[in-house]
Amino acid sequence: MTRRPENPEAQGDASPPSVVIVGGGFAGVGCAQELSDAHVPVTLLDRNNYHQFQPLLYQLATAQLAANDVATPLRTLFRKEQTISIKEADIAKVDPESRTVTTTDGVAFSGDYLVLAMGSQPNFFRTPGAAEHSFPLYSLLDAERLRSRMLEVFDAADRDPRLIDQGALTFVIVGGGATGVEVAGALADFINRVLPAEYRDLAGHETRVHLVDHGNALLGPFSESAHEYAAKVLHRDGVRLQMGTAVEEITSSSVRLGNGTVIRTRCVIWAGGLKAAPLASGVGLGQGRGGRLTVEPDLSVDGLPNVFVVGDVANLNGPDGTPYPQLGSVALQQGQWAAKNILADIAGKPRHAFHYHDKGIMAMIGRGAAVAEVGRKRHELHGAIAFASWLGVHAALMSGIRSRVDAFVSWGWDYFSGNRSPGLIDHPDAATIDWTEPEPIDLRESVATPAPRASTDATVPSG
Numbered sequence: 001m002t003r004r005p006e007n008p009e010a011q012g013d014a015s016p017p018s019v020v021i022v023g024g025g026f027a028g029v030g031c032a033q034e035l036s037d038a039h040v041p042v043t044l045l046d047r048n049n050y051h052q053f054q055p056l057l058y059q060l061a062t063a064q065l066a067a068n069d070v071a072t073p074l075r076t077l078f079r080k081e082q083t084i085s086i087k088e089a090d091i092a093k094v095d096p097e098s099r100t101v102t103t104t105d106g107v108a109f110s111g112d113y114l115v116l117a118m119g120s121q122p123n124f125f126r127t128p129g130a131a132e133h134s135f136p137l138y139s140l141l142d143a144e145r146l147r148s149r150m151l152e153v154f155d156a157a158d159r160d161p162r163l164i165d166q167g168a169l170t171f172v173i174v175g176g177g178a179t180g181v182e183v184a185g186a187l188a189d190f191i192n193r194v195l196p197a198e199y200r201d202l203a204g205h206e207t208r209v210h211l212v213d214h215g216n217a218l219l220g221p222f223s224e225s226a227h228e229y230a231a232k233v234l235h236r237d238g239v240r241l242q243m244g245t246a247v248e249e250i251t252s253s254s255v256r257l258g259n260g261t262v263i264r265t266r267c268v269i270w271a272g273g274l275k276a277a278p279l280a281s282g283v284g285l286g287q288g289r290g291g292r293l294t295v296e297p298d299l300s301v302d303g304l305p306n307v308f309v310v311g312d313v314a315n316l317n318g319p320d321g322t323p324y325p326q327l328g329s330v331a332l333q334q335g336q337w338a339a340k341n342i343l344a345d346i347a348g349k350p351r352h353a354f355h356y357h358d359k360g361i362m363a364m365i366g367r368g369a370a371v372a373e374v375g376r377k378r379h380e381l382h383g384a385i386a387f388a389s390w391l392g393v394h395a396a397l398m399s400g401i402r403s404r405v406d407a408f409v410s411w412g413w414d415y416f417s418g419n420r421s422p423g424l425i426d427h428p429d430a431a432t433i434d435w436t437e438p439e440p441i442d443l444r445e446s447v448a449t450p451a452p453r454a455s456t457d458a459t460v461p462s463g
């Protein structure tokens with residue numbers, strides 16, 4: 001496929017064309033790094049001054065890692081690259097025709113090429129109360145807020161055990177995909193290992209962790225045996241699986257399920273789905289499922305060959321006819337691929353259609369328990385060996401963006417030995433709970449129809 005760049009400078013022999021990238025996630029950073037290796041001037045814009053490594057957010061949320069283990073300042077990542085200019089900038093407007101983006105305070109940035117890589121945001125699917133009362137897990141701030149809430153409910157119950165009847169020790173996780181399963185496993189670990197040591201007056205058996213999903217299997221894209229393995233591990237660790245039922249409403253003190261169950265809780269974790277970042281809807285480009293911006297096979301926008309969209313916000317079908325999954329590895333490779341197509345333009349060579357090198361999918365279910373389907377043939381691994389693969393693949397992803405692999409790998413080893421980071425309640429807004437009830441409910445939880453599959457009434461063991 002050959003595309004001609006719109007800007008004559010791009011073909012001239014003067015200075016190379018400039019590139020503006022919106023978003024310093026996997027896709028934006030991957031693109032900037034590839035371009036910087038070829039000394040192309042890049043302006044990289046992000047509303048945060050750091051790159052966040054989302055696969056580790058749940059470890060931050062459950063106090064296993066500190067913030068600086070999962071986020072790296074963008075200026076640190078690019079401190080040696082002279083052609084990359086980092087700007088902390090919250091973009092409010094995109095004009096794809098002129099390849100200009102404008103910040104919330106009116107500063108404009110233009111380039112010969114524009115790369116949009118602004119990722120996703122949680123999708124609450126219009127569930128009443130979800131946006132107001134649940135804790136999503138998509139950003140560093142989300143993870144810190146969740147950690148503050150989680151620790152606060154333990155502290156509150158420790159101070160005043162009467163609050164247990166108000167749901168202080170009950171957690172509800174919405175969504176049984178990789179994020180929901182990983183959070184459930186990490187929370188169960190916290191309850192089973194940390195609670196007895198650090199909250200000695202709390203009885204572990206009073207704790208409840210519910211995982212709710214409207215489907216009938218955990219870890220949807222994985223194989224049947226991985227579904228069963230995940231259910232078995234979570235069940236063993238005391239997580240109550242409420243499968244085949246949707247969350248109908250979330251209030252400040254409860255969750256109502258489609259099967260009639262009302263669960264009293266003060267901590268609801270939303271892992272129910274994603275949609276394109278808010279900026280995508282105002283760009284005026286074609287949108288696919290979840291509001292993702294539709295791109296051509298070379299990752300540029302139809303009719304605007306100097307505008308690329310990459311990562312979670314891009315909508316492109318893979319060889320199986322379904323959109324590429326919203327994964328760090330896809331985002332990193334797409335960012336690098338867009339850069340290669342820009343470099344091809346500069347060299348007067350043809351562009352190429354995106355091809356994803358699929359290394360597999362994996363999820364961690366708790367200490368030493370993981371599932372991995374490795375390689376294109378999806379060779380399946382469970383348990384400690386899957387955990388080792390998880391560690392290896394994520395270390396590779398980190399080194400792909402030249403991030404802190406050392407801290408990550410040492411965390412991986414520590415994870416088996418049980419070390420953890422200090423659990424700080426550092427977001428008072430998330431930790432402030434109004435324990436007065438508008439309408440007291442007599443039961444701590446009312447369980448109606450038993451879940452169709454893998455449901456358990458087992459309590460979380462205390463040791």
Ligand SMILES: Cc1cc2nc3c(=O)[nH]c(=O)nc-3n(C[C@H](O)[C@H](O)[C@H](O)COP(=O)(O)OP(=O)(O)OC[C@H]3O[C@@H](n4cnc5c(N)ncnc54)[C@H](O)[C@@H]3O)c2cc1C
Nearest residue numbers: 023025026027047054055091118119311312326327328331
């Ligand atoms: C909890 C969790 C666990 C995950 N685990 C895995 C995993 O194990 N393996 C895996 O491969 N993938 C995993 N993923 C998915 C993976 O993290 C994403 O697919 C990947 O981060 C997408 O990269 P991206 O660059 O497209 O977007 P992002 O990483 O979201 O980056 C987008 C960037 O754009 C910035 N931005 C957005 N809007 C604006 C704006 N208006 N102005 C300025 N800046 C803006 C944001 O601040 C952000 O830095 C996980 C995701 C989550 C949420």
